[in-house]
Amino acid sequence: MRFKASIHNVATFTKLTASLNSLGPLAWVKLGEEQICFTIIPEQGTQVWAVLSVDSIFETISVQSAAHNVINLEVPLASLTRALKSALNATSATIRLTKKDGVPVLALTIVTTTSSNAYSAFPANNDNRPDASSADDSSGGSRETIVTQEIPVKVLSPDTVAGLHEPRCREPDVHIMLPPLMQLKSISDRFTKLALADAKTGSGSVASKPRLEVAANMHGCLRMSIQSDAMSISSVWTDLINPDLDPNEVDGGEAGIADHPSTRMKLLGTADGRSKEGWATVRIDGRDWGKVMSVGRLGGRVVACFCHEHALILYVYLPSEHSDDESVLTYYVSSYSA
Amino acid sequence: MVVLNFTLTPESASKIHDVLICLGKFNDTVAIEARRERFTLTGLNSSKSAYAAVSLDGKQFFSSYECIPSHGGPDGRFTCSMYTKALLSVFKGRLYDPLGRDGAIDRCEVSVQERENEAQCRFIVKMVCNQGVIKTYKLTYEAVDVMHALFDRNVAKNRWSLHSGAVKEYIEYFGTKTEMLDIFAGEEGRCVFKSYTEKITNGKEILKHPLVTAVAVNTSDFEDFDVQPGLHIIISVKDFKAIVIHADTLKTSLKAYYSQPTRPLQFSYGCDGLVCEFTLMTSGDYTAAPTTPTPAPQALNSQQTSRAPSAATERTDTRSMRSGMPPPTEAASRRDRAGRLRHPGSRPPTQSQQAQQDPESLFVPDPSEARQREEEEDSAWAPLDYDKEETLGWDASADHDASVFPTFRDSGSGASRTNTMDSNDVIEPTQRVSQLKDLGLW
Structure with missing residues (x-):
């Protein structure tokens, strides 16, 4: 079993692992020559199934194993993120699977070059001491430092992962492009806080799960709201885009689109978001949603698919240089029943 | 009755703040020793495996300094101990600010009020601020005897010196929650700083194991590197971080002196009348290092000194002034604890205490x-x-x-x-x- 790769996009890799880490501490990582899959299945809350093209992270990769050259690992995301962060300014970074004292580890080797006076570049508290910089003058040139980070991992057998399947869901009623996630996050965080504060001051019996109601229609509207005995607050976005369905991706082609739930939803509701009809609604856990929003740091386009009263599925498309290799993170957020 | 008055410039006062932040990572009290010509702040951690001393030169560090101990003649001293947090609430951050924003001071005047017949003994700090505002703080202190760790640099043949800014870069690579730091002098012109945690778990818990980080540095990047090749020496990574972060506030070189594992190691740095010395307990496989014969008299010397790293005598470099000092008193239990040869690679006794503390609580914010x-x-x-x-x-x-x-x-x-x-x-x-x-x- 062999895995070795050189990383050319450390920033994206770090942001990816950091976003995933907010949902769960451990990821199932499936390494292949073409694709890298990251899957988080927490005991509660949102699942993530991410499929990345190798090129989006790695420059070169070699994967060899007895099981069709696929390696399955269980990786602690916090350690991986911490290790990758130290490679952000590296001149080169490679990662490989190896064994240390009988324990499999992912070893990240980072080469950094720092010019010798870089550490005195910050003038903090230094301006009043002209002699302080004299220590640097003696050493010249650049320093090359090699950093090795060892992340303990567990190798998963093909049998272990054979039972893990991506959730299946019915065709969505509404699909819509989300507004910038930072905007969405600051509002939903605020709402969640209000819901929690309300639960605290109100009757103590209310469960501590703050429920956000998220709804969208096929006329470019997204609505986020919280309701309680004391208040009802909502924010509505309009003029968002409802992407067209690709006939090649829908069962039954053109006919399938005509029968598609979203086509029927198009007949209902209005573009100003004031109509009561045409909304597909889900009730989600505010805390969990806050964790999902963490993916915004990757800066991808996000399409939300609403299955009314059932589930919310987010597709996060990573921005990539080559349009042909697409990397997608799929978030499965389930809805509470009313 | 002791006379102790001194005045600090805003720069010096802010350096006191940095020193207190650093000493606060070792113990929640700081011991003060004032002599006629210098003022020393010391800290000793609860397991007595790390000792820190910051001495401030009366003439160089202070804008004015006067200390006349009540007894003891020219070698007399005034000693007391205070809560680090209490001092930190007086010596806040941003005391020195060229733009004169909130919190900046014009100067800081400190005096000790000690009356033998009255109950009120106070450590008085006056912060003279820019708009004619004077903030006066009266702090209580506890009269204690101050101890110093001994360290004989003549025995510490292994030495290196490296700019604190570079070391700070290295510690930033270290994962959180690691416990130990192995400083290894490799044979191919590299020195490796490795932060790790000793195996505590296995099986399913293996994924919770902290990162192991090794930073390999060319010895040519050191300002000075003279260490026996192949020598490993192990200290607590938390102590090391605290020291490096403080050394970096002064932008000086960090110097290390050590002989072999299980013998104390000393870090030293300083500038402008401020000298910091940290004497740390080490561990590691002392049999693994190729032994170079040490001259007999020095070996004997090292026996004496290293056995009492926390004991009550003057530091060796000021031994000439010891005549007026009381004889060293040393608890037998303490001597045993600090001086015994420990099992190779075993955890120093500091670890259990340190694990309970919040490692991030007092860290200074990153300047970058x-x-x-x-x-x-x-x-x-x-x-x-x-x-x-x-x-x-x-x-x-x-x-x-x-x-x-x-x-x-x-x-x-x-x-x-x-x-x-x-x-x-x-x-x-x-x-x-x-x-x-x-x-x-x-």
Whole structure:
């Protein structure tokens, strides 16, 4: 079993692992020559199934194993993120699977070059001491430092992962492009806080799960709201885009689109978001949603698919240089029943 | 009755702040020893495996310094101990600010009021601020005997010196929650700093194991490197971080002196009348290092000194002044604890205590603004901690970075925000949306 790769996009890799880490501490990582899959299945809350093209992270990769050259690992995301962060300014970074004292580890080797006076570049508290910089003058040139980070991992057998399947869901009623996630996050965080504060001051019996109601229609509207005995607050976005369905991706082609739930939803509701009809609604856990929003740091386009009263599925498309290799993170957020 | 008065410039006062932050990572009390010509702050951790001494030169560090101990003649001293937190609430950050913003001072005057017949003995700090405001703090102190660790640099044949800024870069690679630091002098012209944690778990827990980080540095990057090849020496990574972060505030070189594992190691640095010395307990496989014969008299010397790293005598470099000092008193139990040869690779006794403390609590903020911004951006994306107390108020600061302050204001588009600010058109929050439509904000 062999895995070795050189990383050319450390920033994206770090942001990816950091976003995933907010949902769960451990990821199932499936390494292949073409694709890298990251899957988080927490005991509660949102699942993530991410499929990345190798090129989006790695420059070169070699994967060899007895099981069709696929390696399955269980990786602690916090350690991986911490290790990758130290490679952000590296001149080169490679990662490989190896064994240390009988324990499999992912070893990240980072080469950094720092010019010798870089550490005195910050003038903090230094301006009043002209002699302080004299220590640097003696050493010249650049320093090359090699950093090795060892992340303990567990190798998963093909049998272990054979039972893990991506959730299946019915065709969505509404699909819509989300507004910038930072905007969405600051509002939903605020709402969640209000819901929690309300639960605290109100009757103590209310469960501590703050429920956000998220709804969208096929006329470019997204609505986020919280309701309680004391208040009802909502924010509505309009003029968002409802992407067209690709006939090649829908069962039954053109006919399938005509029968598609979203086509029927198009007949209902209005573009100003004031109509009561045409909304597909889900009730989600505010805390969990806050964790999902963490993916915004990757800066991808996000399409939300609403299955009314059932589930919310987010597709996060990573921005990539080559349009042909697409990397997608799929978030499965389930809805509470009313 | 002791006479102790001194005055600090804002720069020196802010250095005291940095020193206290550092000493606070070793113990929650700091011991003070004032002599005629210098003032020393010391800290000893609870397991007595790390001792820190910061001596401030009376002439160089202070703008004025006067100390006349009540007894003991020229070698007399005034000693006491205080809570680090109490001192830190007086010596706050930002005492020195060239722009004279909030918190900046003009000078700091300290005196000790000790009356033998009265109960009120106080350590009085007067912060003379810029607008004629004088803040006076009266702190209580405890009269204690101050001990110093002995360290004989003649025996410590292994030495290196490296700019603190470079070492600080290295410690930033270290993972959180690691416990040990192995400093290894490799044979191929490299020195390896390895942060790790000893195996405590196995099986399923293996994934919770902290990162193992090894930083390999060319010995040519050191200002000076003279270490026996192949020698491993192991110290606590938390102590090392505390030392390096403080050394970096002074932008000086960090010097290390050590002989072999299980013998004490000393870090030293300083500038402008401030000298810091940290004497740390080490562990490691002392049999593994190729032994170079040490001259007999020095070996004997090292026996004496290293057996009592926390004992009560003067430091060796000032031995000539010891005549007036009381003879060293040393508890037998303590000697045993500090001086015994420990099992190779075993955990120093500090670990259990240190694990309980919050490792991040007193760390100074990173000076690098870029990194800070990166972290702020990171935390903006992190899931919100809903249990955190929050207050809603006016943002009077000039920073209007949307990603840093996720307030209501930020939910608008960027263009509308700048419009509002540029035109200075203050919009009452009670206005209806319809009234605003023609202002072109939406």
